[in-house]
Amino acid sequence: MPTLSFAGDSFFSPTFVSPGCIPTGGLPWLLAEHRELVCPAWLLRGWRGQGRIGRKAWPAQLLMALVLLRWSENLPRETAIRRASTDLGWRAAMGLPADVKVPSDRTVRDFERFLRERHPDIGVHRYVLLHEHIVRLCLDRGIGGEGAIWGIDSTPMWCFGACIDTVRLMGTGLRHLARWWARATGESFARVAASWDAAFLLAPSTKGGFDIDWKDREQRARAVDALAKAVVRIVGEVRRRVGSIRRRFRKRALLLCRGLAGIVANDLETDVDGRLVIARKVTEGRLVSFTDRQARNGVKSKSKRFKGFKLSLVGDLVSGLITSVAVTPGNQHDQDAILPLIARAAALVDGIDELLGDSAYGFAEKRERVRRQLGVTLVSPPSDAAPPTAGDRLTKRDFDIDFDADTATCPAGVVSADKVWRKSGERHVAAFVWPRAVCDACPLRERCLKGTRRTQVLRLHPHERALRESRELWEQASVKRKYRRRGEFERLVGRMVQLGGRCAKAWGIAFARFQAHCIAAINNLGLLAARLAQGAAAQV
Numbered sequence: 001m002p003t004l005s006f007a008g009d010s011f012f013s014p015t016f017v018s019p020g021c022i023p024t025g026g027l028p029w030l031l032a033e034h035r036e037l038v039c040p041a042w043l044l045r046g047w048r049g050q051g052r053i054g055r056k057a058w059p060a061q062l063l064m065a066l067v068l069l070r071w072s073e074n075l076p077r078e079t080a081i082r083r084a085s086t087d088l089g090w091r092a093a094m095g096l097p098a099d100v101k102v103p104s105d106r107t108v109r110d111f112e113r114f115l116r117e118r119h120p121d122i123g124v125h126r127y128v129l130l131h132e133h134i135v136r137l138c139l140d141r142g143i144g145g146e147g148a149i150w151g152i153d154s155t156p157m158w159c160f161g162a163c164i165d166t167v168r169l170m171g172t173g174l175r176h177l178a179r180w181w182a183r184a185t186g187e188s189f190a191r192v193a194a195s196w197d198a199a200f201l202l203a204p205s206t207k208g209g210f211d212i213d214w215k216d217r218e219q220r221a222r223a224v225d226a227l228a229k230a231v232v233r234i235v236g237e238v239r240r241r242v243g244s245i246r247r248r249f250r251k252r253a254l255l256l257c258r259g260l261a262g263i264v265a266n267d268l269e270t271d272v273d274g275r276l277v278i279a280r281k282v283t284e285g286r287l288v289s290f291t292d293r294q295a296r297n298g299v300k301s302k303s304k305r306f307k308g309f310k311l312s313l314v315g316d317l318v319s320g321l322i323t324s325v326a327v328t329p330g331n332q333h334d335q336d337a338i339l340p341l342i343a344r345a346a347a348l349v350d351g352i353d354e355l356l357g358d359s360a361y362g363f364a365e366k367r368e369r370v371r372r373q374l375g376v377t378l379v380s381p382p383s384d385a386a387p388p389t390a391g392d393r394l395t396k397r398d399f400d401i402d403f404d405a406d407t408a409t410c411p412a413g414v415v416s417a418d419k420v421w422r423k424s425g426e427r428h429v430a431a432f433v434w435p436r437a438v439c440d441a442c443p444l445r446e447r448c449l450k451g452t453r454r455t456q457v458l459r460l461h462p463h464e465r466a467l468r469e470s471r472e473l474w475e476q477a478s479v480k481r482k483y484r485r486r487g488e489f490e491r492l493v494g495r496m497v498q499l500g501g502r503c504a505k506a507w508g509i510a511f512a513r514f515q516a517h518c519i520a521a522i523n524n525l526g527l528l529a530a531r532l533a534q535g536a537a538a539q540v
């Protein structure tokens with residue numbers, strides 16, 4: 001691999017021109033001193049930098065250093081390139097002599113695309129391999145070693161595309177479709193809008209196209225209904241006539257139709273009067289942006305909602321090392337992403353036995369799977385345990401279950417071995433039944449049986465055993481004491497946010513994942529730089 005390296009005492013060396021341009025212990029210092037270590041050649045194999053001049057001559061390690069410097073300051077690509085042309089510290093970090101011009105925007109963009117590709121030998125995205133490589137470097141130097149306390153958490157990551165409401169989504173989608181249809185048929189936009197009987201498309205905004213008071217509930221409902229019916233009609237018409245336009249326009253036209261049909265299916269419902277109204281519900285595929293189609297509505301807490309993605313991470317709250325990150329659509333529950341996330345962390349670090357997580361990770365089914373498959377115990381408050389009932393009513397918690405003997409004992413001390421299967425929603429669950437005669441004569445029946453029931457049927461949770469075990473574990477004072485430190489994990493989440501994890505810098509979940517791994521790598525490189533600088537100072 002060709003390099004643009006220079007002798008340390010050259011007149012063109014940035015450190016010769018300005019000896020104090022890279023303070024010890026920072027990322028530029030780490031890259032200047034240990035670039036080969038941080039950017040290994042095996043990871044960058046396949047980069048085209050084999051030429052002698054022009055874009056093909058830029059070495060991968062130099063570009064890698066520039067990408068890391070860019071993400072360390074959360075700069076747009078063009079700004080980072082401009083900075084590299086004037087900042088001697090950055091030039092020293094990249095190994096770029098003072099008299100050599102900086103790579104072009106296109107070269108850096110191509111290199112970032114190269115990092116987002118899968119490594120041909122390993123089949124994993126290069127940015128994931130880079131992050132894992134840096135985690136290993138940190139672990140080798142004792143960061144995240146003895147005394148580490150591992151935790152897991154997530155935070156919202158807003159999408160890059162414009163998020164708009166259902167009315168604007170339908171209007172914008174129709175305008176995209178009309179513009180595309182006009183291109184495909186060679187007609188003007190106004191003519192297409194007129195032929196579709198959709199004059200509102202000619203207005204500067206969708207809401208402005210309807211001459212109504214949008215604060216008036218009745219008028220608004222009528223406008224939404226008219227707009228939704230126009231979408232259904234136009235999508236049907238375009239689908240019917242798509243065979244008449246040139247082949248190269250068809251795919252995009254059908255894609256836009258699919259997006260619009262999806263909005264009507266997911267965001268609208270029919271009311272009692274047969275009108276299409278905006279549904280007050282959460283659906284899996286609900287679009288929030290026409291420009292960022294993978295972004296979804298997310299809920300962080302009862303009052304906190306967001307649009308975009310969810311950034312999850314596993315790390316050590318003592319050292320600040322982030323071992324694995326994942327970006328999922330905003331509507332995906334925290335617990336759905338944990339298996340691959342924890343598996344990656346456990347593959348990198350020996351001895352992750354326990355993970356502190358909030359109640360979002362306390363569901364019995366996932367806890368049990370994580371414990372069985374990965375040998376990791378999630379220390380978090382049980383989420384799916386039934387809340388204690390007010391008053392003196394007996395609850396499921398007052399019944400003992402012997403899972404080995406397959407029996408249950410009620411608060412009156414009556415043992416039932418009568419296990420049956422009962423339908424509960426979509427699935428069948430196990431239940432213990434007590435004889436009616438016994439319950440009729442029981443002094444506790446008023447507190448035990450609900451309403452007009454004559455006998456007790458105790459339905460078990462599909463993961464009742466794991467649920468009871470986690471509840472018992474949670475009752476232990478030592479576990480609660482341990483859990484008190486979970487709050488410190490917010491520091492790691494805050495660090496990711498500080499480095500630019502709150503908002504995606506480009507469209508799509510693929511880029512958001514790349515961005516999340518880059519900033520996690522920057523966090524870890526900061527720890528590594530501090531540790532190596534300490535070692536260097538100790539040697540002096």
Ligand code: SF4
Nearest residue numbers: 410412439442448456
């Ligand atoms: S009502 Fe039946 S199940 Fe409930 S405590 Fe009495 S005997 Fe046990």
